[in-house]
Amino acid sequence: MSSPARWWLLSDLHLGMSDDDPRRPGRMLPEFLRREVPAASGPKQHVAFIGDTFELVGFAEDESLARLESILARHPETFSALKACAADGVQLHFVCGNHDVELARPSVAARLSALLSPGEPSQVRVHPWFLHVPHVLVAEHGHQHHALHRMPEVLRTAVNGTDELELPPLAAWNADPSRSRLSRARAVARACLASERAERRVRELAYDELLQTESLRLALDGVAVRDLARLSRFRTVSALPVAATRMVLAAAGRRIASEEAPAAAGRFARTLDAHGSGVAWYVSGHTHRALESELESCPTRYVNTGTWCSDVRGSGPDQTDRRAFPFAVVDVARDGATSGGLRYWRPDRG
Template sequence: MSREATWWLLSDLHLGMSDDDPRCPGKMLPEFLRSEVLAASAPQQHVVFVGDTFELAGCAEDESLARLESIFTRHLDTFWALEECAARGVQLHFVCGNHDVELVRPSVADRLSALLSPLEATRVRVYPWLLHVPHVLVAEHGHQHHALHRMPELLRTAVSGTDQLDLPPLAAWNAHRSGSLLSRTVAVARACLASERAERRIRKLEYDELLQAESLRLAFDEVTLRELARLSRFRTVTAVPVTATRMVLTAAGRSVAGEVAPASAARFARTLEAHGSGVDWYVTGHTHRALESALGSCPTRYVNTGTWSSDVRGRGPDQSDRRAFPYAVVDVARDGATSGGLRYWRPDGG
C-alpha cells in the first residue's frame, strides 16, 4: 500500500509533576516517538493523544499553566521528543480527557502550542471533545459517555474563553476528599443537579450555535454533531445506583467491565453511518482497557488505546508485561483505503 498518511494514537499517560509510576510512561514515550514516529517515512505523520495525557484536573487557569510547565520540566526528555516531532513536520493532536480537561481553556491550549512548537504553533492542535478525519477516523477520550465524568457543556469553555469549568459528580467527590462524608455528599449532590441543568441547556439554541462553530472547525456535519452531543446523557436516577454497584464490585475485587466494546461505541458508529458520516475507525481511551473490536454489522472498527500507566484494567499483554505499551495505528493509502488497528510497543523492539 502506498501510504499518504500515518496516524499513531495513544492515551492515558497521566503525566504529572512526579514520575513514580513503575511503568515510567514519561521515560517510555520519547523512545516510542523516536523509534516509531520519527523513524517512519509517510508523507503525512500525525500523533494523537486521546486524552488524559497530563494530570491537570481541578486546577484554576493560572495553576493549570504553571502545572503544565512543571510537568514538562519534570519530563524533559518527553518535552524534547515532542518538540523534535513538531519541528520535523509531525502534526501533534491533543484530545481533552477528564484528567486534562483544562486544555479546553484557550490560554492553556495556546501555551501547550507555544511550548512544543514555538515557530509554528499550528503543528499542535487541541480538541475539546473529538478529532475527526473524514471517512478515516474519529477519536474522543470517552468520558462524555461515562455519566459521572460527563461534562455536557464542554464546548462552552473552549469557545467563550472563560475560566469556568463545572466539576462532574465523580470529580466533585474527589475534589472534596479531605472533607467529611457529609461535605463530599453535598458536593456530589450539587454536581448532579448542575449536570442535569447542563443537559437541558445543551438542547437549546444557544448551544446549537456552539456546535455549529465546532462542526465547521472539525469538517463535520452540523446535524450529526448535534446528535452525537446528545447521544449520552447524565441522569442522577440511573448514574448513582450504577456507580454504587461498581464501587462495591471493585472493593470485592471483581471486574466491573467486560472485554467488549461499550454500548456507546456502537451507538456512536451507527449515528455516524445514519448521517452519511461513517468512518473506518472509532478510537477512545478512558477505560484503561486496550481493546480492538467489531461493532456488530457496522463497518466501523473500534479501538480503545488503553493506558501507559500502571493502572491497567484489561486482559491484554500489558496486564502481565509492564514493558508492553498499547497504541493504535491507522495507515491511509493514496486511494483513501485504511489499515491498522491495536498494537503493542516494547522498548526492546519485541
C-alpha cells in the same frame, strides 16, 4: 485520491507533577517517539494523544497555565521528544479527556502549541471534544458517554475559556479524599444537580450555536454534530446507583470489568453513517482496557488504546507484561483505503 498518512494513537499517560508510576510513562513515551515515529518525509505522520495525557483538571486559568508548564518541566525527556517530533514535521494532536479538560481553554491550548512548536504552532492541535478525519477515523476520549465523568458543556470552555464547568460526580467524590464520606456524598449530590442543569442547557439554542461553530472545525454537518452531542445524557436516577456501586467496589479494591466495545461507540459510528460521514475506525481510551473489536451493525472498527500508566484494567498482554504499551496505528493509502489496528510496543523489542 487521498494523501498517504500514518496515524499513531495512544492515551491515558496521566503525566503529572511526579514521576513515581512504576511503568514510567514519562520515560517510555520519548523512547517510543524516537524509535518508532519517523520524520514526515514520506507519508504525513500524525501522533494523537486521545485524552488524559496530563493531570490537568479543576484549576483556574492561571493555575492551568502554570501547571502545564510545571508538568512539562517535570518530564523534560517527553518535552524534548514532542518538540523534536513537531520540528520534524510530525503533526501532534491532543484530544481532551476528563483528566486534562483544561487543555480545552484557548489560552492553555495556545501555550501548549507555543511550548512544543514555537516556530510553527499549527503543528500542535488541541481537540476539545473529538478528532475527526473524514472517512478515516474519529477519536474521542470516551468520558462523555460515562455519566460519572460526563461534562455536557465542554465546548463552553473551548470557546470562551470560562470556569463555568462543574466537576462531574466521580470527580466531585475524589476531589478531597480527606473529607468525611458524608461531605463527599453531598458533593456528589451537588454535582448531579449541576450535571442535570447542564444537560438542559446543552439542548438550548445558545449551545446549538457553539455546536455549529464546532461543526466547521470538525468538517461535519451541523445536524450530525448536534446529534452526536446528544447521544449520551446524564440522568441522576441512573447515575447514582452506578456511583454507589463504584464507591463500594473502590473501597473493596475492586473494579467493574468489561471486555466489550461500549454501546456508545456503536451509536457514535452509526450516527456518522446515517449522516453520510461514516469512518473506518473509532478510537477511544478512558477505560484503561486495550481492545480491538467489531461494532454491532456497523462497518467501523473499534479500538481502545488502553493506558501507559500502571492502572491497567484489561486482560490483554499489558496486564501480565508491564513492559507492553498499547497504541493504535491507522495507515491511509493514496486511494483512501485504511489498515491498522491495536498494537503493543515493548522497549526491548519495539
